Amino acid sequence: MQVIKIHHPYDPELIPEGPVVLAMGFFDGIHRGHQAVIKTARKIADEKGVPLAVLTYDHRPEIVYQQYPAGGVHYLTPLPRKLDLLEQLGVDRVYLVNLTSALSALDPQKFVDQYLVGFHTKVAVAGYDHTYGADASLANMAHLKDFAKGRFEVVTVDKMTLQDNHKVGSTRIRQLLDLGDVQSANVLLGYFYQTSGVIVHGFARGRTLGFPTANVAWPEAEWIPAIGVYVVQLKIGDCWYDGMASVGRNVTFGEHNEKTLEINLFNFNQMIYGENVQVRWIKRLRGEVKFASVDDLIAQMRLDQHHSKLTLQNLKALPGQILQ
Structure with missing residues (x-):
């Protein structure tokens, strides 16, 4: 699996030629919901005969958007573990983007133009709640087709819930770990x-x-x-x-x-x-x-x-x- 580190503004020469299916997300935990996004993207990539790429970030968005928490920032899957799990899921290429204030200041249209189009995206795949900018009311999956302007397809993966009707999500998994309920956390993670x-x-x-x-x-x-x-x-x-x-x-x-x-x-x-x-x-x-x-x-x-x-x-x- 190829890992390409990206710092805004990035050098276009870093980006390999040729179309990709691009899965997007921070993916802390690579839980069952994340796996559904990546497996959906993998299936589409196989059907189209192109590589599967993932656009993800090197640290949690809170570092940029919020006051740094007193107890520090913690991860379910620190970067080496996250990359290992992505490779297990069959990802061909990871664009590891350094999330900075300069990048977060991009309006959604410029982000799409510079990153999704710049990465030669043929199909963009993400979860229903994925955002790609500071203004979540605009930089969300509902508006991505408008920003794409016909240059790539958009596939949105629905929310995943289990029998207890809890959403499969990183926040819930952290809560379970804080309670010591590793068995329930493992069910949501899928490992x-x-x-x-x-x-x-x-x-x-x-x-x-x-x-x-x-x-x-x-x-x-x-x-x-x-x-x-x-x-x-x-x-x-x-x-x-x-x-x-x-x-x-x-x-x-x-x-x-x-x-x-x-x-x-x-x-x-x-x-x-x-x-x-x-x-x-x-x-x-x-x-x-x-x-x-x-x-x-x-x-x-x-x-x-x-x-x-x-x-x-x-x-x-x-x-x-x-x-x-």
């Missing part, structure tokens, strides 16, 4: 949620308790599920290992501790400090508890391990899952 990190030294308490842990320092911009105990898998190198994770502040051992991510891997005995890893979030078992004694904590961890192993033994792919 098991993943985060990244590096293995670092911790306090080695787990080893003294009989449950040695891999301590994962995660990138600040990644969306970590709520405090609690989870069934997880950890990817080290090319291999996935079963385990259970604690996101918490180790309240049994004192107050005001920093939040940590500690993973106990089953049947594992390797030195892995400094390894870059991926965490696959399967299921939340419980919230964090302050135990009256270390023995009570150990007893609960044994139960957590038992339930985690049962969950992983019965683990199946999500219905319709196509992404890893």
